[in-house]
Amino acid sequence: MRGILINPWTKEITEVQVGSDYREIYRFLSNPLGPKVETFCVGVKWSNGDTLYVDDEGYLKAGMRLFDIGRLDDWKLAGNGLILGCDNEGESTDAKLLMTEVQCLVKWTNLVTTGAD
Numbered sequence: 710m711r712g713i714l715i716n717p718w719t720k721e722i723t724e725v726q727v728g729s730d731y732r733e734i735y736r737f738l739s740n741p742l743g744p745k746v747e748t749f750c751v752g753v754k755w756s757n758g759d760t761l762y763v764d765d766e767g768y769l770k771a772g773m774r775l776f777d778i779g780r781l782d783d784w785k786l787a788g789n790g791l792i793l794g795c796d797n798e799g800e801s802t803d804a805k806l807l808m809t810e811v812q813c814l815v816k817w818t819n820l821v822t823t824g825a826d
Contacts, residue, residue, distance in 0.1 A: 710726070710728075710794070710801060710802055710804075711724060711726065711727075711803040711804050712724070712725045712726070712727040712737065712791055712792060712793050712804055713725070713792040713804050713806065713808065713811050714737055714789060714790070714791055714792075715761075715776060715789060715790035715791070715792070715811070715815055716740065716789055717774035717775060717776040717788070717789070717790075717817065718742040718743060718789075720817045722808065722811055722812055722815060725737060725791075727793060731801075734749055734762055734791055734793075735749065737789065737791045738762065738763065738764055738789045738790075738791055739789070740788065740789050743772060743773055743788055744770045744771075744772065744788075746764045746766075747766060748765040748766060749764060749765055750762070750763060750764075750765035752780075752790060753778055753780060757794075757805045758795045758802075758805065759793070759804050759805050760792065760793055760794075760795050761786075761790050761791070761792050762790065762791045762792075762793070763787065763788060763789070763790050764787060764788040764789070767787025767788045768787050768822055768825075769822075769824060769825040770787070770788075770824055771822060771823055771824030772824075773787040773788045773821065773822040774788065774818075774820070774821055775787050775821070775822065776816065776818060777815070777816040777817075777818060778790070778814050778815055778816075785818060785820060792804045792806060792811065
């Protein structure tokens with residue numbers, strides 16, 4: 710299925726093909742330039758059903774790059790982000806957002822996490 714990958718290390722947004730197995734999400738969220746992802750969560754959910762997944766423990770790890778996607782609470786997200794669509798049964802589907810829409814939403818930062826103390 711069509712996904713959109715947000716990579717704050719390289720500051721790139723790319724379309725990716727994601728398999729139907731949920732473990733594919735871990736693969737895309739784990740970045741060779743950052744720590745391995747053990748668990749993920751929803752960073753943003755849009756009204757069209759698209760969902761942005763991020764590392765649930767991103768702020769607890771040192772060296773995670775942050776990006777801003779315009780959340781109302783102004784909270785920055787740590788590590789890679791993966792956008793997928795969602796159907797009425799909760800299954801992942803093709804992302805509906807366009808690349809140009811995501812490119813307009815994402816603001817890159819130079820912030821890096823220091824990890825849990």
